[in-house]
Every structure is written in C-alpha cells, then in structure tokens.
Amino acid sequence: GEDVEQSLFLSVREGDSSVINCTYTDSSSTYLYWYKQEPGAGLQLLTYIFSNMDMKQDQRLTVLLNKKDKHLSLRIADTQTGDSAIYFCAGEYIFGTGTRLKVLA
C-alpha cells in the first residue's frame, strides 16, 4: 500500500519559520494537501498544490513539491502560538503520519 511519512515532532520559537516535510510513495494524486488538526477536533484544510506545480504561496504558507523525489513540504512563516497543532499531508484518501508542531512563546 501507499506510504506517506512525516517527521513526528517539530518545535520552533514564536516568530520563526516552521518547515514540515512529507515523503510519499504513490504519485497518482492530482492534488496534494496540508491539513491542520487541533486537539479534539476534526481536520481543517490549510492549502493544496496541483501535482504539476512546484510551489504555491498562500499568505504565510508556502508549499513546495518535488515530484522527482516524491517530497512535499509546508513552510509557515512568522509562526504563532496558535499554529501549534498536528499537521497532516494528504493525497487522494490517504493521510501522512502527522507532525506535531509546538510553538514556544
């Protein structure tokens, strides 16, 4: 089956940039997504990238896609304490293992 892997944990200081990485094995998904999940809640779509794009910028969020290496990343600029959550990359139907982002004040 498809594997979508992320690093488990990332800790950054408020105001710094955060970079969350994702590697996948199946490249058939037309769109790739980043979702945010806060404790006890459902998942919230943050942004997406079309599979034939390399980069997409959406306010504080920058998504980079390297199709050759099957690598997706999410950069959050000027990270705030409200950004503390679990972040999942996702393709069609499948989610990555999730990265817990902790923002230190």
Next chain:
Amino acid sequence: DTEVTQTPKHLVMGMTNKKSLKCEQHMGHRAMYWYKQKAKKPPELMFVYSYEKLSINESVPSRFSPECPNSSLLNLHLHALQPEDSALYLCASSPTPGTAPTGYTFGSGTRLTIV
C-alpha cells in the same frame, strides 16, 4: 452552510450494544467519507460514498455498517464492537469523489469508547 455536522460528539457503548453515528452536510457535496482515527495516528479511510452509492470499503469488519439515505446524510451503524474499535470517527465530504482543490471538509468527529 459550510459545515459537516456529526452527532453525537461522544459515545460510550458496551460490546453488545447497537448504536449509530450520524453525519450531515448541506453544501451539495456528492462524496462523503468515514475515517477512523486512533490516538496519535493519522485518519484511516473506512468507506467512501459517491453519489449516494458505496464506492470504497477498505475491508472494514461487518460490525461497521454504513448507510447513505440521501445526498446530505451519512450514517455509520455499529453493532458488537470490540474495545480496539474505540477511536475518533470522522466524517468528511467533498464536492466530487477523489481529489479537487477544495479537499475534504471534516466534521469534528465522534469520540467512541467501547466498554
């Protein structure tokens, strides 16, 4: 209305009980999904309904029985569950099946505990 509503938010049931989880959306979405999420794990796909018909069943045990009575409603009927079925059950919807720029809209989930 841009939400997916799930009820109940919490459910505790015994292994011999029968209960149902409900999910509702009024966004005109024609694909609806059930996911199971264990603690500190990603959501795992259980079922996909496309235009009110079951299109994907990810080899889910028959003690979970999905139902889509109409394009706005999705139910998950539970019977004779096991303790390992305790999890957060998430419902999601999308305008069409598969991938699209809109991604999925998720409900806040039902926290299910089997005792």
